[in-house]
Amino acid sequence: xxxxxxxxxxxxxxxxxxxxxxxxxxxxxxxxxxxxxxxxxxxxxxxxxxxxxxxxxxxxxxxxxxxxxxxxxxxxxxxxxxxxxxxxxxxxxxxxxxxxxxxxxxxxxxxxxxxxxxxxxxxxxxxxxxxxxxxxxxxxxxxxxxxxxxxxxxxxxxxxxxxxxxxxxxxxxxxxxxxxxxxxxxxxxxxxxxxxxxxxxxxxxxxxxxxxxxxxxxxxxxxxxxxxxxxxxxxxxxxxxxxxxxxxxxxxxxxxxxxxxxxxxxxxxxxxxxxxxxxxxxxxxxxxxxxxxxxxxxxxxxxxxxxxxxxxxxxxxxxxxxxxxxxxxxxxxxxxxxxxxxx
Numbered sequence: 001x002x003x004x005x006x007x008x009x010x011x012x013x014x015x016x017x018x019x020x021x022x023x024x025x026x027x028x029x030x031x032x033x034x035x036x037x038x039x040x041x042x043x044x045x046x047x048x049x050x051x052x053x054x055x056x057x058x059x060x061x062x063x064x065x066x067x068x069x070x071x072x073x074x075x076x077x078x079x080x081x082x083x084x085x086x087x088x089x090x091x092x093x094x095x096x097x098x099x100x101x102x103x104x105x106x107x108x109x110x111x112x113x114x115x116x117x118x119x120x121x122x123x124x125x126x127x128x129x130x131x132x133x134x135x136x137x138x139x140x141x142x143x144x145x146x147x148x149x150x151x152x153x154x155x156x157x158x159x160x161x162x163x164x165x166x167x168x169x170x171x172x173x174x175x176x177x178x179x180x181x182x183x184x185x186x187x188x189x190x191x192x193x194x195x196x197x198x199x200x201x202x203x204x205x206x207x208x209x210x211x212x213x214x215x216x217x218x219x220x221x222x223x224x225x226x227x228x229x230x231x232x233x234x235x236x237x238x239x240x241x242x243x244x245x246x247x248x249x250x251x252x253x254x255x256x257x258x259x260x261x262x263x264x265x266x267x268x269x270x271x272x273x274x275x276x277x278x279x280x281x282x283x284x285x286x287x288x289x290x291x292x293x294x295x296x297x298x299x300x301x302x303x304x305x306x307x308x309x310x311x312x313x314x315x316x317x318x319x320x321x322x323x324x325x326x327x328x329x330x331x332x333x334x335x336x337x338x339x340x341x342x343x
Contacts, residue, residue, distance in 0.1 A: 172217055
């Protein structure tokens, strides 16, 4: 090979390496340490405007990788012009190709309108009947305006796809707030007869500041509610349940489901409508999700799973933000053990 040809090959290799590194900057990969989950791969998809999934899912990924051995990838809504996380941007979540050989998909997304080449990885995954964990707004994860995956939209009326991804895979789509948003918090109550469920193993009392969502789960025979949400009179864990119809009956806030999409294989899912980043300050909510991870990954749920936070976790309060209020962070900022600070 001539010297010129060698230089050309070297330049091409450097360019390809730069492109690969640039793409890798758009998500977080965390290699699992020793643990029961070693050799299993989880993809965690963050993408909502309100509940700060870009804060909570990296924290959960660190727990799952460091304490339990799972290989984790966290993907985000990324502004392609800046490379920054933009939770208000609905149409770009790079890195979803990791779902092609993943063992579990965890998602906290809201009204995403992803292009077909990204949605395809999600569609292929669930059509194989592989396990899914949905958190909070994952019940209304997608709002696909056009194209082959429009049936995944939260209000889909396509036969066999009514309610879209949320209803068909997780058990419910968006209905309404049941508790008063930002005025009435939630205490989890174990469903009678489910006390010995492996998913509740080692899980103590859960209180979260987010409100209870309305749902119509009793109409779905493939769903098994685990926890009900007591609507509290205020925003403190010591507040009492309000009297009346909001707690008579109480709405399910955590459940499992057996799903089967048309022409797809049967699979299992777990969903909780709790899950703002501040909610995950609750050790017991973290343990509930880790337990669900073990169960859906086909592993024995520990007696009391280690859910100690790795490094710092300083979540911000939930709520919508305008473009100029979004912090200028990249995925790598949430991979560190120190909490990111605005420059």
